Amino acid sequence: MEAIIDVRGLTKRYGERTVVDHVDMRAERGRIYGFLGPNGSGKTTTIRMLCGLLTPDDGSGTCLGYDIRTESREIKRRAGYMTQRFGLYEDLSIEENLSFIARVYEVPQRERKVRATLEQLGLDKRRTQLAGALSGGWKQRLALAACLLHDPQLLLLDEPTAGVDPKARREFWDRLHELAAAGLTVLVSTHYMDEAERCHQLAYISYGRLLAQGTAEELIAHAGLVTCELSGSGLDAAAKALRANPALNVAAFGATLHVNAKSEGELDAALAPYRKAGTGGMRIVAVDTSLEDVFIALMQASEDRQG
Numbered sequence: 001m002e003a004i005i006d007v008r009g010l011t012k013r014y015g016e017r018t019v020v021d022h023v024d025m026r027a028e029r030g031r032i033y034g035f036l037g038p039n040g041s042g043k044t045t046t047i048r049m050l051c052g053l054l055t056p057d058d059g060s061g062t063c064l065g066y067d068i069r070t071e072s073r074e075i076k077r078r079a080g081y082m083t084q085r086f087g088l089y090e091d092l093s094i095e096e097n098l099s100f101i102a103r104v105y106e107v108p109q110r111e112r113k114v115r116a117t118l119e120q121l122g123l124d125k126r127r128t129q130l131a132g133a134l135s136g137g138w139k140q141r142l143a144l145a146a147c148l149l150h151d152p153q154l155l156l157l158d159e160p161t162a163g164v165d166p167k168a169r170r171e172f173w174d175r176l177h178e179l180a181a182a183g184l185t186v187l188v189s190t191h192y193m194d195e196a197e198r199c200h201q202l203a204y205i206s207y208g209r210l211l212a213q214g215t216a217e218e219l220i221a222h223a224g225l226v227t228c229e230l231s232g233s234g235l236d237a238a239a240k241a242l243r244a245n246p247a248l249n250v251a252a253f254g255a256t257l258h259v260n261a262k263s264e265g266e267l268d269a270a271l272a273p274y275r276k277a278g279t280g281g282m283r284i285v286a287v288d289t290s291l292e293d294v295f296i297a298l299m300q301a302s303e304d305r306q307g
Ligand SMILES: Nc1ncnc2c1ncn2[C@@H]1O[C@H](COP(=O)(O)OP(=O)(O)OP(=O)(O)O)[C@@H](O)[C@H]1O
Pocket: 014, 019, 037, 038, 039, 040, 041, 042, 043, 044, 045, 046
């Protein structure tokens, strides 16, 4: 398979702090890569190094076949980057924004391309409306269309759906899958589990270090966790007591509690007091470990190491 992103040892330091720490990443054509990790873990910094906006302090590699250190100009021309904040001009109209971006990228047959994009978006009747007046979902659709004007081969999307409603998020992801099926490679950072589940491959970063990489199934298998779901009464007290046990990961999932450990023995021992008769109406059932369980466990382990 052709590598669209192929980097090793990517590192960025700010003063004494290493915010991206020897990250290796490989992405193949036509795949959607999900980039997950807590706030401040280094996702944006990694994305910016990949598209040539930041120079790494260490590490090397290629993006779209171009050297990330010396050929950033070539990468920028062929990659689309959607930043965390709305990157278009709120006081320009929808059409003016698209025309401006098409001009910056020297898009051939600019006017035709802008018209086609407006039609495709269903915004041709609203072309003169100010971009700032659009709803969150529409702004995000416009921003994506703007990133695609110069026909990039790689899309780098930094939390593109933050603050967007579930329907618009689903439609956005349907569009990403259409684009990937047509050969575009997508690297997308997200905090949403439903979005992580729609990626072909995932990478999890914490404190600048890549802790896990693979498909959702591989990440779950590799974590090797045994999970139980607790429901019913007494959950708050149980959560408090179980959290004190360093062998366990404990997280609230709606009205239930997920508790997992590396081994069945550890989990059974920890839950034994709650299984005893007389502990009230608590129900304990073994469940499959979910992707969210795995990410919570990774975050917990990484915080324990740091702390
Ligand atoms: N220019 C800078 N100078 C100093 N520190 C920086 C700079 N840019 C980023 N950082 C720090 O680097 C760390 C990683 O930031 P980054 O924005 O890459 O994280 P992130 O994973 O994208 O976070 P989020 O999910 O909140 O967007 C953070 O602690 C941030 O404060």
